[in-house]
Amino acid sequence: PIPVYYKDGIPQVMPENELPLVLPEVDKFLPTEDGEPPLARAKNWKYKGQYDYEWTTMPGWAGSSWYFLRYMVQDVKNILPENDKFFVDKKSADYWQNVDLYIGGSEHATGHLLYVRFWTKFLFDRGFISVDEPAEKLINQGMIQGRSNFVYRYYNSNIFVSSGLIGSISAQELFNLAVSQLGNQKAEIFRADKAPTYSKFNVDVSFVNNDILTLEAFRKWRDDFNNAEFILEDGKYICGVEIEKMSKSKYNVQTPDEICEKFGADTLRLYEMFLGPLEQSKPWNTNGITGVSGFLKKLWRLFYQTGSFVVSEEAPTKPELKTLHKTIKKITEDIERFSFNTSVSNFMICVNELSDLKCNKLAILEPLLVLISPYAPHIAEELWEQLGHKESIAFAAFPEFNEAHLVEDNFNYPISFNGKMRFNLELAANLSVQEIEKLVMEAEQTHKYLEGKQPKKVIIVPKKIVNIVM
CATH class of the missing domain: 1.10.730.10 (Isoleucyl-tRNA Synthetase; Domain 1)
Structure with missing residues (x-):
């Protein structure tokens, strides 16, 4: 609780020697009927038995805004209980100073930083700590987005058409496919003159692998899908895909336990890192x-x-x-x-x-x-x-x-004539310019391209190029 009471409607701060103010017992941690905080439920909880205390409490952000300073205490046993009036050992705080790296999601970190920066600057201004910023570096890691899969039900039926077929083939071709895969009677619904329409909805990603739907798992998912029929492409039902926020309602939540059980925790860790840069949002795709x-x-x-x-x-x-x-x-x-x-x-x-x-x-x-x-x-x-x-x-x-x-013993020189590369010649990496020129001019392939002529100039950049100017 906040150590403040009200006398004649004016807030008063409790004397330091009366701290800490202990939380009272309440019947339940819910607001009162008139919307006051839970502490208003406490019976006879008044300062000196007559003045109401402040009923609101400090938010969780408050505690998490200074506990990093408490971590700096070298030896808690030597700090407490004799010196428990000091929230931090100044010698340790001066040595460790602020946090080297603050990492968190942008929404959480932004909200928390408003508090932690205020507390740090306040404590610095009051001379309790020697730094006025809580952290040296901030990184907001990107969000792992969901990869949703969809199935497409042909209107007024329990027949699902693979996504690659929708819009890519004519109504007649779709009818022919339905006949070959479902038979004449079930395919009759596709003999409509108008363009086919579909209802699209999310499917649980747990029975989709590489966007291929596991048909039996889908049929068992819901009672109305027990008799589902499918028009496949190359023998498979390919689901539609969209990248969106992970949500239970979209059936695209991937729990770590499932991945760990199938591939192991190390694979999950490495794959999360492999998805892309730390600070970018990335679609989860197994x-x-x-x-x-x-x-x-x-x-x-x-x-x-x-x-x-x-x-x-x-x-x-x-x-x-x-x-x-x-x-x-x-x-x-x-x-x-x-x-x-x-x-x-x-x-x-x-x-x-x-x-x-x-x-x-x-x-x-x-x-x-x-x-x-x-x-x-x-x-x-x-x-x-x-x-x-x-x-x-x-x-x-x-x-x-x-x-x-990492020092190379040899270097593979590109040998050019008038700027046009003709062949490569591997030479020792530690040769001088004169030694490189001698070996290049003695090479059999060099004589072939010189055709008996004398070069005007030989340009050599060690460990880079050799260019013979004719």
Whole structure:
């Protein structure tokens, strides 16, 4: 409750030594019959037995506007109870200062920030804290939108026409399809002279896979669909699609439990990130989730290439080290930019390259697991334990990028004549301009294009191009 009472209709603040004001008992947490707040229900709840207290209470926003400061308390046991009049340890608050990153949906974050910025600025002005902004950085993550599916019922019937057929074929062609799929008697309804009309309505996405309707599940969905008939295209009923807000009334809500049960929690986490940039709204579409699931299986197979767990202690090759450190560099940059969707792409490239190299080296796979563990913690933790570690992968040091592993030994030079590229020549990457020119001029293909003539000039940009001017 707010520590305020009313004397002669004028609000008065309770003395500090009488705090805290304890909530009274009420018969129920509902407004009174005349619309007053629930605290007005309390019996004999008055200041010094004669003055009414303030009946409204501070909103939940109020508490969540300063609790981040309380988190900074170094040792609660040493703060309480002796110093419980201090809401925050000033030494800790001066050290930790404000929140590094505030992340939340735009609607919630906007409303909450109005409160938290007011409280922070008020406390700063009163000298209780040393910062006047609650957070250093704000990110509003985009909304995951629903992907609704629709079926199309032919008017005055219980026959549903696949979406790809609507408007793309003539009435006669539709009638012919109905005859071939339903028989003459049921197809008779399509012999109308007027253009066909349909009623379109949402269908539960739980029995739609890649926009293909599971017919039996649809028939069991509602009693009036038990005898539903379908006109298919290529043997399938293809549903219509629209992107809109997730809603139970649109039957397009996808619960995480269903995805986790079918594909696993790591697949769900990675796929959510893979959908697009963090700050953009994205349509939820499970059509591509099998690709992410396949990637995790491919990661697993790096450790189980022979069907059993086998990891080699051999020294890694240069291509293997290059793939690992290229990935470390990209993932580190992605994390700093909050670009998690590109991280998933980079992990896929890395695992594909290591699979092609048939790599099962401990020196490569161990840091790769640490790298991917924030994204797919469950599979990373499982494989980490199988590597013999007793402590969780969460405590492992993050891999460090070594630029030396990205330095190329050779460079494939495009050799041009008068600005037109004719062939490529692979040379050592550390050659001088004079050495490059000598080897290029000695090449058999160069003699072919020179046709016995002497070039006017040879332009060389190391690790880029060679252009021979005739």
